[in-house]
Amino acid sequence: MRVTQSMLSTNMLRNLNTSYGKMGKLQNQIDSGMKFTRASEDPVAAIKGMGYRTSLNKIEQFQRNIGEVNTWVDTTDATYGEVGDAVNRLRELLVQASNDTNTADDRDKIKTEVEQIREQIRDMGNTQVAGKYIFSGTNTQKPLFIDDGSGTGARVMNPNIIAPDGKVMMEVFEGVTFNVNSNGMPIFKGIDDTLGRAIEAIESDDSTAISEILGDGIGDPTDLTNISSIHSAILVSRAELGAKQQRVEMMDNRLATLNINITKQKSMNEDTDYAKAISDLTIAQSIHSAGLSIGAKIVQQTLVDFIR
Numbered sequence: 324m325r326v327t328q329s330m331l332s333t334n335m336l337r338n339l340n341t342s343y344g345k346m347g348k349l350q351n352q353i354d355s356g357m358k359f360t361r362a363s364e365d366p367v368a369a370i371k372g373m374g375y376r377t378s379l380n381k382i383e384q385f386q387r388n389i390g391e392v393n394t395w396v397d398t399t400d401a402t403y404g405e406v407g408d409a410v411n412r413l414r415e416l417l418v419q420a421s422n423d424t425n426t427a428d429d430r431d432k433i434k435t436e437v438e439q440i441r442e443q444i445r446d447m448g449n450t451q452v453a454g455k456y457i458f459s460g461t462n463t464q465k466p467l468f469i470d471d472g473s474g475t476g477a478r479v480m481n482p483n484i485i486a487p488d489g490k491v492m493m494e495v496f497e498g499v500t501f502n503v504n505s506n507g508m509p510i511f512k513g514i515d516d517t518l519g520r521a522i523e524a525i526e527s528d529d530s531t532a533i534s535e536i537l538g539d540g541i542g543d544p545t546d547l548t549n550i551s552s553i554h555s556a557i558l559v560s561r562a563e564l565g566a567k568q569q570r571v572e573m574m575d576n577r578l579a580t581l582n583i584n585i586t587k588q589k590s591m592n593e594d595t596d597y598a599k600a601i602s603d604l605t606i607a608q609s610i611h612s613a614g615l616s617i618g619a620k621i622v623q624q625t626l627v628d629f630i631r
């Protein structure tokens with residue numbers, strides 16, 4: 324087979340173009356920080372990258388959900404803590420009210436403070452997170468206590484709340500939902516009713532009724548007709564919230580670990596290995612220079628001048 328000058332020139336040009344293409348690709352990897360900028364360059368890696376991004380987007384959404392769960396749970400726990408403080412103060416006032424040496428003026432002062440505590444607890448029952456009432460079950464747009472319409476500013480339990488024990492659920496992991504709310508209506512109703520009876524007992528100076536309202540100091544958390552029982556119910560609810568907080572923390576840690584692992588896999592799949600890319604570019608440049616040098620010896624000088 325006869326090798327012509329034209330064949331030599333064509334082969335050299337083809338090899339030089341290939342060399343330029345390889346150097347251009349390596350330079351692009353270094354400049355962009357990506358192994359490829361078009362899916363056609365590495366379809367398999369591109370498909371993997373899409374999967375990694377989808378997983379990371381889901382994790383970010385779950386982490387946002389967990390942030391909202393934490394807000395709900397922490398706010399609920401803090402509110403129960405404030406209610407517990409108010410109930411303790413109420414206990415002190417009722418003990419004072421049961422003293423037979425109280426004058427009518429003393430009882431009136433105690434009653435006024437009890438009424439104020441009642442309003443404070445009603446405010447707590449209407450606690451919101453991001454515009455949602457947290458103690459109204461799934462009726463998150465309805466307050467637990469509303470104006471009674473008498474024009475006096477008095478409030479009553481909202482009769483329009485349906486299924487107050489309804490659960491507000493949020494997805495915190497693939498296929499895992501979490502109940503973020505606490506059924507606080509029984510506690511707040513029990514407190515409100517008990518406070519109403521306490522006010523009447525103080526007004527009538529009924530020490531027997533006051534003793535019944537105070538309870539036995541132990542309390543059945545399912546009773547909710549006396550201070551001892553209400554206090555026990557609050558402790559039970561806070562213990563349940565504590566268990567929720569631990570579970571949420573574990574789930575958050577799991578998501579953080581998963582996020583790190585997937586981000587690492589995504590980086591290995593897509594990001595440029597700078598040490599390797601620079602080394603490969605240096606080698607490619609050396610080969611390219613050698614090709615030009617050899618080409619100058621086997622191809623006519625005028626053609627080489629044209630190429631350069």
